Amino acid sequence: MKLNCDLGESFGSWKMGLDEQVMPFLDQANIACGFHAGDPVWMTKTLALAAANGVEVGAHPGYPDLVGFGRRSMNCSHDEIVGLMQYQMAALDGMAQSQGLQMTYVKPHGALYNDMMSKPSVRASIMQAVASFYKPVRLVLQATPESAQHREEAKSAAIDVSFEAFADRCYDDDGRLLSRAKPGAVHNRERMLAQVQQLVSKGTVTSVSGNTLHLDADTLCVHGDNEEGVRAIAAIRELIV
Amino acid sequence: MKLNCDLGESFGSWKMGLDEQVMPFLDQANIACGFHAGDPVWMTKTLALAAANGVEVGAHPGYPDLVGFGRRSMNCSHDEIVGLMQYQMAALDGMAQSQGLQMTYVKPHGALYNDMMSKPSVRASIMQAVASFYKPVRLVLQATPESAQHREEAKSAAIDVSFEAFADRCYDDDGRLLSRAKPGAVHNRERMLAQVQQLVSKGTVTSVSGNTLHLDADTLCVHGDNEEGVRAIAAIRELIV
Amino acid sequence: MKLNCDLGESFGSWKMGLDEQVMPFLDQANIACGFHAGDPVWMTKTLALAAANGVEVGAHPGYPDLVGFGRRSMNCSHDEIVGLMQYQMAALDGMAQSQGLQMTYVKPHGALYNDMMSKPSVRASIMQAVASFYKPVRLVLQATPESAQHREEAKSAAIDVSFEAFADRCYDDDGRLLSRAKPGAVHNRERMLAQVQQLVSKGTVTSVSGNTLHLDADTLCVHGDNEEGVRAIAAIRELIV
Amino acid sequence: MKLNCDLGESFGSWKMGLDEQVMPFLDQANIACGFHAGDPVWMTKTLALAAANGVEVGAHPGYPDLVGFGRRSMNCSHDEIVGLMQYQMAALDGMAQSQGLQMTYVKPHGALYNDMMSKPSVRASIMQAVASFYKPVRLVLQATPESAQHREEAKSAAIDVSFEAFADRCYDDDGRLLSRAKPGAVHNRERMLAQVQQLVSKGTVTSVSGNTLHLDADTLCVHGDNEEGVRAIAAIRELIV
Numbered sequence: 033m034k035l036n037c038d039l040g041e042s043f044g045s046w047k048m049g050l051d052e053q054v055m056p057f058l059d060q061a062n063i064a065c066g067f068h069a070g071d072p073v074w075m076t077k078t079l080a081l082a083a084a085n086g087v088e089v090g091a092h093p094g095y096p097d098l099v100g101f102g103r104r105s106m107n108c109s110h111d112e113i114v115g116l117m118q119y120q121m122a123a124l125d126g127m128a129q130s131q132g133l134q135m136t137y138v139k140p141h142g143a144l145y146n147d148m149m150s151k152p153s154v155r156a157s158i159m160q161a162v163a164s165f166y167k168p169v170r171l172v173l174q175a176t177p178e179s180a181q182h183r184e185e186a187k188s189a190a191i192d193v194s195f196e197a198f199a200d201r202c203y204d205d206d207g208r209l210l211s212r213a214k215p216g217a218v219h220n221r222e223r224m225l226a227q228v229q230q231l232v233s234k235g236t237v238t239s240v241s242g243n244t245l246h247l248d249a250d251t252l253c254v255h256g257d258n259e260e261g262v263r264a265i266a267a268i269r270e271l272i273v
Numbered sequence: 274m275k276l277n278c279d280l281g282e283s284f285g286s287w288k289m290g291l292d293e294q295v296m297p298f299l300d301q302a303n304i305a306c307g308f309h310a311g312d313p314v315w316m317t318k319t320l321a322l323a324a325a326n327g328v329e330v331g332a333h334p335g336y337p338d339l340v341g342f343g344r345r346s347m348n349c350s351h352d353e354i355v356g357l358m359q360y361q362m363a364a365l366d367g368m369a370q371s372q373g374l375q376m377t378y379v380k381p382h383g384a385l386y387n388d389m390m391s392k393p394s395v396r397a398s399i400m401q402a403v404a405s406f407y408k409p410v411r412l413v414l415q416a417t418p419e420s421a422q423h424r425e426e427a428k429s430a431a432i433d434v435s436f437e438a439f440a441d442r443c444y445d446d447d448g449r450l451l452s453r454a455k456p457g458a459v460h461n462r463e464r465m466l467a468q469v470q471q472l473v474s475k476g477t478v479t480s481v482s483g484n485t486l487h488l489d490a491d492t493l494c495v496h497g498d499n500e501e502g503v504r505a506i507a508a509i510r511e512l513i514v
Numbered sequence: 515m516k517l518n519c520d521l522g523e524s525f526g527s528w529k530m531g532l533d534e535q536v537m538p539f540l541d542q543a544n545i546a547c548g549f550h551a552g553d554p555v556w557m558t559k560t561l562a563l564a565a566a567n568g569v570e571v572g573a574h575p576g577y578p579d580l581v582g583f584g585r586r587s588m589n590c591s592h593d594e595i596v597g598l599m600q601y602q603m604a605a606l607d608g609m610a611q612s613q614g615l616q617m618t619y620v621k622p623h624g625a626l627y628n629d630m631m632s633k634p635s636v637r638a639s640i641m642q643a644v645a646s647f648y649k650p651v652r653l654v655l656q657a658t659p660e661s662a663q664h665r666e667e668a669k670s671a672a673i674d675v676s677f678e679a680f681a682d683r684c685y686d687d688d689g690r691l692l693s694r695a696k697p698g699a700v701h702n703r704e705r706m707l708a709q710v711q712q713l714v715s716k717g718t719v720t721s722v723s724g725n726t727l728h729l730d731a732d733t734l735c736v737h738g739d740n741e742e743g744v745r746a747i748a749a750i751r752e753l754i755v
Numbered sequence: 756m757k758l759n760c761d762l763g764e765s766f767g768s769w770k771m772g773l774d775e776q777v778m779p780f781l782d783q784a785n786i787a788c789g790f791h792a793g794d795p796v797w798m799t800k801t802l803a804l805a806a807a808n809g810v811e812v813g814a815h816p817g818y819p820d821l822v823g824f825g826r827r828s829m830n831c832s833h834d835e836i837v838g839l840m841q842y843q844m845a846a847l848d849g850m851a852q853s854q855g856l857q858m859t860y861v862k863p864h865g866a867l868y869n870d871m872m873s874k875p876s877v878r879a880s881i882m883q884a885v886a887s888f889y890k891p892v893r894l895v896l897q898a899t900p901e902s903a904q905h906r907e908e909a910k911s912a913a914i915d916v917s918f919e920a921f922a923d924r925c926y927d928d929d930g931r932l933l934s935r936a937k938p939g940a941v942h943n944r945e946r947m948l949a950q951v952q953q954l955v956s957k958g959t960v961t962s963v964s965g966n967t968l969h970l971d972a973d974t975l976c977v978h979g980d981n982e983e984g985v986r987a988i989a990a991i992r993e994l995i996v
Binding site for chain 3: 104107
């Protein structure tokens with residue numbers, strides 16, 4: 033099990049995230065590519081930080097929506113999705129290579145990620161974008177009960193995939209994230225660590241109703257937005273060695 | 274002598290340039306990369322058009338200024354210039370490779386190009402951006418009396434350069450383009466073809482005052498904004514074989 | 515019956531629409547406000563053109579999506595919709611007043627218009643934006659069988675509304691525009707003029723299946739994207755006096 | 756002497772400034788208008804905060820450069836400057852009126868402010884923008900030895916002006932701000948309060964060399980970027996009653 037985190041989400045004069053503190057604990061840095069966050073200067077800094085810490089780098093492309101931080105679903109066409117994915121992947125890839133790094137994976141951001149999980153046509157467009165990229169890059173999806181089906185889709189598209197689970201979010205009985213609007217949606221520290229421990233040791237999570245769900249996860253998504261987040265990541269890191 | 278032209282300058286629903294008509298006559302397509310013009314979908318289309326016509330592709334990066342079409346000088350720092358250059362080069366490079374093409378050169382656009390020619394610090398930043406890009410890419414500058422000096426600078430930066438002349442613009446006695454505000458700044462068809470013929474056969478242009486100036490040019494910049502431009506390119510093509 | 519048209523849809527160096535040719539035939543100019551098209555300089559020019567032709571001006575706000583031309587639905591919150599509506603209305607209003615004009619109405623653009631018609635929550639947010647604007651402004655909606663209900667909603671929100679029909683689009687049996695994907699969706703010149711004549715004289719349209727539908731329309735939307743569009747507008751103008 | 760501060764400089768998910776803490780100490784809030792910072796939702800929030808605290812509101816327009824935060828000079832034409840000024844002023848004005856407030860002044864931001872002070876042509880364009888705005892709005896310039904001349908220019912343009920001094924910046928012997936690159940450019944708390952006291956009681960500042968300079972200032976610019984800034988504003992407020 034790897035630890036991944038969304039980084040490089042500053043933009044111009046606006047700082048977001050405690051990247052310097054978080055990076056040392058990570059295996060994988062998902063770096064924003066300029067459409068919903070990030071800019072060329074921040075991408076350069078974030079790549080340098082990843083290089084200094086020996087962290088694997090991936091592209092974290094989003095919808096072209098800075099003011100909405102890529103969190104608003106946009107009704108894009110197939111060509112638009114392929115284009116925005118490849119443009120952002122390419123931008124990060126070339127900048128990474130210019131620092132001696134390899135971009136090895138791509139994980140869509142925010143609404144693009146949610147649309148990938150919920151809309152087969154968006155997922156197909158994203159897989160097509162990855163498949164037609166000039167070099168092999170893993171696509172990261174959410175680990176859900178549909179992971180086997182997604183693996184089949186990826187096989188048809190001739191791309192590699194990996195699946196991520198969430199450390200701090202409660203799962204519903206269908207194996208999806210419990211809506212943030214529901215009570216208990218976000219774990220406290222104790223429950224978060226218990227969920228991580230269970231994922232690592234048994235490959236399962238306990239749902240909001242107490243059911244045991246299998247999750248086929250290769251990597252764990254953590255968040256470093258504030259000091260408490262950084263401490264949580266440090267604690268999670270001790271469980272994953 | 275090659276023929277180069279700025280292409281892919283449409284943006285979203287806004288069409289600019291007669292790329293389909295111009296491409297067959299070109300050797301080199303300078304493709305806008307999304308900061309002053311172009312977007313992922315248009316970049317994809319323009320790359321496909323270049324591939325279909327066997328045309329060499331280069332990045333045509335600009336200042337981040339869509340509404341100003343990259344024609345307004347922006348007072349950017351060294352890090353900002355390196356970043357915006359590498360981001361746009363990388364974006365086009367990865368998308369080009371995904372279509373089986375190689376991006377082999379970069380020519381800055383508009384105000385970024387003008388600043389490169391007139392401001393040593395901007396030129397140094399641009400050369401640094403090219404030098405630290407992950408693979409060798411030629412930088413295109415304007416052929417001027419300073420070309421020898423620019424060649425020295427490029428040698429120090431360990432990058433390749435090439436120089437372009439302009440077909441339809443009158444040169445002043447210093448070997449620079451006569452300001453568009455001056456009478457005779459833009460050649461008519463006849464004078465344009467004469468200038469091209471002279472450049473190809475003798476490597477010189479005749480300045481506005483009648484002086485003969487040597488220009489060390491590898492490539493000739495043409496413009497395909499309208500039907501007359503396309504016809505002019507066709508006529509120039511016949512002179513360059 | 516008035517004639518309205520979307521104008522001011524150029525952006526920076528990109529020209530769109532034949533505004534100069536269209537304006538003399540119009541009663542109402544829906545002017546883009548910078549989020550999906552238009553910019554301060556084009557807004558100024560378009561307002562001047564409206565003033566010179568004695569045409570009423572309205573705001574034509576869209577989603578913040580230049581590259582998508584406001585045609586992609588974005589999942590915005592209530593506060594975001596109120597904000598983007600009021601910002602764009604205010605921008606056009608103050609610029610109009612600075613040319614001695616009054617902005618008297620607002621008609622959402624593209625996906626924002628479609629969402630207004632199909633999603634009650636978006637319509638409610640838009641009505642709220644208009645209601646809380648500092649001065650009375652009419653909201654333009656599409657004339658449909660739901661117009662009576664929309665009139666009630668507007669009454670509750672304490673705003674004025676008007677309804678527009680389309681000259682060149684075929685209606686389905688439910689009184690909505692036939693999808694452009696369907697045959698016969700866009701009228702030829704003859705059928706367009708017949709539809710306009712019927713709307714003006716009887717207040718009805720004939721649907722794709724031949725049914726007669728009542729449409730409660732105050733204004734007719736026309737398009738001036740090309741020469742044929744301009745000629746069509748001139749022909750329609752002769753029917754509406 | 757009034758206290759003014761730049762507020763509303765957050766953008767989408769990126770928070771900047773401690774507006775809630777700063778607002779109660781101010782007389783005048785310079786509110787960003789969306790081109791270099793701010794967005795419709797933040798503008799709405801900031802206007803509401805100003806209303807709740809009884810603070811006068813002004814527009815704080817900048818160059819269209821989000822990633823550069825409006826701090827990079829852009830070589831704009833007269834029409835572009837007039838357009839960007841009026842668009843942003845109008846946007847804030849209409850939104851302010853919709854909350855029962857009046858926008859009474861405008862103070863350009865960042866590089867636009869610096870260009871206004873150093874380039875007569877930019878200043879003329881800005882004065883023209885204010886003069887042709889649909890209602891009287893004061894233009895805020897920096898108090899310098901040229902203030903009398905600027906007052907004359909404003910009189911010719913038929914606009915009102917006011918002048919601001921800086922609390923925390925050391926002045927050079929020419930009455931301009933000492934470059935931040937120089938030692939002593941930014942005052943510590945003690946020197947800042949002494950400078951404010953001197954400005955209020957005598958209308959003068961002591962320059963870096965110890966000269967006494969008269970400054971014709973109506974308002975004092977303070978900064979609330981962090982907790983120390985807020986405390987400094989509170990201390991200054993006690994000196995200005």
